[in-house]
Amino acid sequence: MTDRRTEILTGAARVIARQGVRGLRVADLAAEAGVSTSLIYYHFKDRAGILRHALAFIGDRADRYTAAEAEAERGAEAAGGPSGPRQLLERTLLLEFQDLPEVRENSTAWGELRAHSVFDPELREELAAAGTAWAAEVAGRLAELCPAAPPGAVTAAAERLTALLEGLSVRWLSGLLPLTHARNLVREAIGVEASRLGSPLDVN
Amino acid sequence: MTDRRTEILTGAARVIARQGVRGLRVADLAAEAGVSTSLIYYHFKDRAGILRHALAFIGDRADRYTAAEAEAERGAEAAGGPSGPRQLLERTLLLEFQDLPEVRENSTAWGELRAHSVFDPELREELAAAGTAWAAEVAGRLAELCPAAPPGAVTAAAERLTALLEGLSVRWLSGLLPLTHARNLVREAIGVEASRLGSPLDVN
DNA sequence: GTCTATAAAGCGATAGAC
DNA sequence: GTCTATCGCTTTATAGAC
Numbered sequence: 417m418t419d420r421r422t423e424i425l426t427g428a429a430r431v432i433a434r435q436g437v438r439g440l441r442v443a444d445l446a447a448e449a450g451v452s453t454s455l456i457y458y459h460f461k462d463r464a465g466i467l468r469h470a471l472a473f474i475g476d477r478a479d480r481y482t483a484a485e486a487e488a489e490r491g492a493e494a495a496g497g498p499s500g501p502r503q504l505l506e507r508t509l510l511l512e513f514q515d516l517p518e519v520r521e522n523s524t525a526w527g528e529l530r531a532h533s534v535f536d537p538e539l540r541e542e543l544a545a546a547g548t549a550w551a552a553e554v555a556g557r558l559a560e561l562c563p564a565a566p567p568g569a570v571t572a573a574a575e576r577l578t579a580l581l582e583g584l585s586v587r588w589l590s591g592l593l594p595l596t597h598a599r600n601l602v603r604e605a606i607g608v609e610a611s612r613l614g615s616p617l618d619v620n
Numbered sequence: 621m622t623d624r625r626t627e628i629l630t631g632a633a634r635v636i637a638r639q640g641v642r643g644l645r646v647a648d649l650a651a652e653a654g655v656s657t658s659l660i661y662y663h664f665k666d667r668a669g670i671l672r673h674a675l676a677f678i679g680d681r682a683d684r685y686t687a688a689e690a691e692a693e694r695g696a697e698a699a700g701g702p703s704g705p706r707q708l709l710e711r712t713l714l715l716e717f718q719d720l721p722e723v724r725e726n727s728t729a730w731g732e733l734r735a736h737s738v739f740d741p742e743l744r745e746e747l748a749a750a751g752t753a754w755a756a757e758v759a760g761r762l763a764e765l766c767p768a769a770p771p772g773a774v775t776a777a778a779e780r781l782t783a784l785l786e787g788l789s790v791r792w793l794s795g796l797l798p799l800t801h802a803r804n805l806v807r808e809a810i811g812v813e814a815s816r817l818g819s820p821l822d823v824n
Numbered sequence: 825g826t827c828t829a830t831a832a833a834g835c836g837a838t839a840g841a842c
Numbered sequence: 843g844t845c846t847a848t849c850g851c852t853t854t855a856t857a858g859a860c
Contacts, residue, residue: 420843436739438642442836452845457837459843524738531735533794534728535640544796576784576809583787590737592748605780612812624825646854656827661855663825 421459424449428470429477433524437467437532464538471539474525475546481519482553485511501560502615505606508557509581513588513599524589530582551578558613565613573609580605625663628653632674633681637728641671641736668742675743678729679750682716685723686757689715705764706819709810712761713785717792717803728793734786755782762817769817777813784809 427449431440442463446453460466489507493499512523533539555574562570584601587593631653635644646667650657664670693711697703716727737743759778766774788805791797 434739436642436736438640439739441834443834453836454838454846455844463836527738528735530790530794531732532640533796534731534790535638535643537795540794540796543794547791547796572805572808573812576805576812579787579791579805580780580784581787582790583783583785586734586738586786587751587783590734590744590747591741592737592744592751601776601780601783604776608777608780608812608816612815645852647852657854658828658856659826667854 420451420455424451424456424459424466425470425473428466429474429521429525432470432474432528433521437528440467442466468538470525471529471542474522474529475542478522478526478546481522482508482511501557502606502610505554505557505561506603508554509577509602509606510599512581512585513595513602515595520589523585527582527585527589531586547578551575554578558610561610562613562615564616569613573613577602577605577609624653624655624659628655628660628663628670629674629677632670633678633725633729636674636678636732637725641732644670646670672742672746674729675733675746678726678733679746682726682730682750685726686712686715705761706810706814709758709761709765710807712758713781713806713810714803716785716789717799717806719799724793727789731786731789731793735790751782755779758782762814765814766817766819768820773817777817781806781809781813 424445427445428440431445431448435441435444440463442453442456445466446456449456456466460469485507489499489504512519514520529539530543533543551571551574554577555570558574558577559565559567559570565573581602584593584598588595588598628649631649632644635649635652639645639648644667646657646660649670650660653660660670664673689711693703693708716723718724733743734747737747755775755778758781759774762778762781763769763771763774769777785806788797788802792799792802
């Protein structure tokens with residue numbers, strides 16, 4: 417966990433969040449991780465290897481955050497908090513819109529990898545897998561919220577919500593959209609989509 | 621129009637669409653435009669200057685496409701085609717989802733600049749201006765479609781639609797989402813938002 | 825305004841000692 | 843496994859002729 421490899425990958429996430437994938441310099445990464453450049457080549461062979469492992473590392477970390485949140489959610493529910501399917505979906509979708517250093521760093525790095533995939537086909541497989549898993553999770557929660565909706569419509573709504581998220585995320589991270597505004601737009605989008613899908617809890 | 625500066629900027633749009641902002645090499649641009657590297661420095665001072673002017677150039681070009689489309693639209697309307705406010709809005713939003721080299725190139729370059737702005741504050745001013753103008757145009761057409769909707773709700777809906785567009789655009793350009801699927805999601809999103817805003821033409 | 829030639833710096837990657 | 847030192851290619855940017 418705190419071996420050198422992990423330290424280097426943690427540093428890579430930080431550097432990518434700060435300078436972007438194409439702004440990552442091996443020397444910067446070495447300074448960030450407090451090791452020599454040659455140690456990085458020893459562990460990851462070359463720059464492409466660094467990127468591949470960093471991508472997987474960042475993806476895994478996002479999964480862990482998601483899982484931790486789902487756990488916390490179940491806890492809150494057990495404690496009698498206000499946790500209907502609507503709140504569950506909202507929390508899931510708002511996860512990456514938090515101004516915590518960890519979350520912001522992961523969001524930035526992940527968004528960078530997504531943007532970079534337009535020019536680097538090598539990244540697409542990983543992104544596609546993460547993207548479909550994420551869309552399926554959202555679709556599942558939407559289906560809970562709107563049990564009477566046809567599956568095809570739920571899938572499409574989930575695709576729209578996740579794509580909206582990605583668009584808003586870029587705007588937020590580049591300072592074009594305040595965080596609270598972004599969060600409101602997501603909440604409203606859930607309302608709009610759920611209403612169209614015939615949520616029984618609708619009317620707001 | 622066909623002076624050297626314009627030729628270089630046209631080449632810059634092509635190179636950025638092919639290799640990304642951070643993949644733009646001055647030597648590549650020189651080859652693309654058929655000039656020497658030093659001529660580029662003569663006209664644009666340094667690499668950042670190239671980027672600044674290329675961004676403005678690409679933005680202007682997108683405006684021209686949009687304006688041309690609006691004109692064509694008015695022509696079709698005069699000719700008695702099926703052009704209600706709904707069709708107008710749809711065409712406006714689907715403009716960048718076309719598999720024509722020009723459009724794809726501009727979309728790719730613009731998306732790249734947007735993504736890059738997360739790491740380069742210098743680009744944000746231009747992006748913010750283009751973004752608000754674009755959102756205002758969409759909001760105007762939405763208001764036409766849903767005359768009874770409160771202005772605040774229309775603005776928010778326009779922000780969601782344009783952000784959705786940007787999210788879908790990245791997915792399309794990176795090959796994660798087929799073009800027709802992206803177009804369908806946009807059309808459905810218009811329907812969902814318009815319905816929520818109380819479009820008189822609703823019910824589909 | 826435009827070119828050729830080149831300086832200067834940046835950067836990925838390796839060799840070899842410990 | 844980890845470091846220091848360095849090689850060699852790439853890339854930005856400038857000098858100076860035309």
